[in-house]
Amino acid sequence: MSIDYVDARRESESLRRWRQTQYARRCRSQAWLLDRVGHGQQLTIGQLGALPRPARCGWPLTGVGIRLYEGRAFLHGAQHCASPWACPLCTPVIRSRRAQDLRHAVHWWRQTKDAHGLVFVTLTVPHSKSERLGALIDLVAGSWSRMRGSHAWRRLADRTGIRHHVRSMEITWSPTSGWHAHLHVLLFTETMPDAKTLKKSIHVLWAEAVHALDPDRKPVSKRHGVIVESVTDEGLLLAEYMSKTPDKRDIALEMTRGDRKQGRRAGSMNPFELLDDGIDLNERTTRALWCEYVDSTYRRRTITWSRKLRTDSGLAGTEPTDRQIIDDAIHGTPVISLTAPAYRMLRRSPSIIAATLQLVEDGQVPLAETVIGQATGMDMDSRS
Ligand SMILES: [Zn+2]
Structure with a gap:
């Protein structure tokens, strides 16, 4: 053979x-x-x-x-x-199509100029175990819009040469800390900025934005609230990471490993795992969590691109909707x-x-x- x-x-x-x-x-x-x-x-x-x-x-x-x-x-x-969030069959199709576009944009940015940099930023907010997912999503998404729309962000973008960005939201759940909604933001920069300095600057703006929307919340953690990583060779890998399915074990990994328990050891679960057999939770709890996830993610966007990135990178047409991606996938003999x-x-x-x-x-x-x-x-x- x-x-x-x-x-x-x-x-x-x-x-x-x-x-x-x-x-x-x-x-x-x-x-x-x-x-x-x-x-x-x-x-x-x-x-x-x-x-x-x-x-x-x-x-x-x-x-x-x-x-x-x-x-x-x-x-x-x-x-x-x-549904780009809550369907075991549609979600992977939509996410993999979005990943394709992102891979294209990353490739284009790297090819255009040697000096071009990519920075991978993770933004989180402090949260408690009992918090509702919908409120967390609102806070995280709202804080991002607020920060990005501010003069301070525009000044930072000018200073550090941030030209474009792609933002995606990820949601996990764990028995110890409940729902966790956070953002991954890929910044397209003119040159590679210093990660430490950038982290400090973004932290100030992020903490301000979160505080403005929710003054009673614990302040954004100095250490974990903002994580900034310069992307070196892993550009394409990270592009995949940004749009991967909420299933932590993405399709590629599932192909090679197929170990269904793998993702659970770290304690945090991707929401699809709530639907699996053999979870250490009673069914009433998992049911309620899953229904909450379906409701809270309804009509939310998973990924957004800055205004000119698609056209600048040569991607034709406007961004396809989730529905268009699914309809395109339904051809065949x-x-x-x-x-x-x-x-x-x-x-x-x-x-x-x-x-x-x-x-x-x-x-x-x-x-x-x-x-x-x-x-x-x-x-x-x-x-x-
Ligand atoms: Zn579906």
């Missing part, structure tokens, strides 16, 4: 496992979100309409089937919630069409979906149809 073949098998196997996890997470997320509204009863039309979008992701529209696009198989014909019962069964069976999509990608369409047929106990119509 050639190495390529072995690598391809391994990758396909990891992808299958990763998909299985994501589909299982979506099932659980939806069960919780539906249950919260219906309390285990059949939902009324009004209740259905009021469900948050991630609760409806994957519901069939018409002509449901399996399609192939660029070698990847996927279920087609279902609703997609296009129809391979198998599914009956409504077959589709419903697949939606409830993460392992069968994952195995079926993998079979289609491996070119084993008849076998995939047999698997679906056996699982649903009915014949498949493969002519779409």
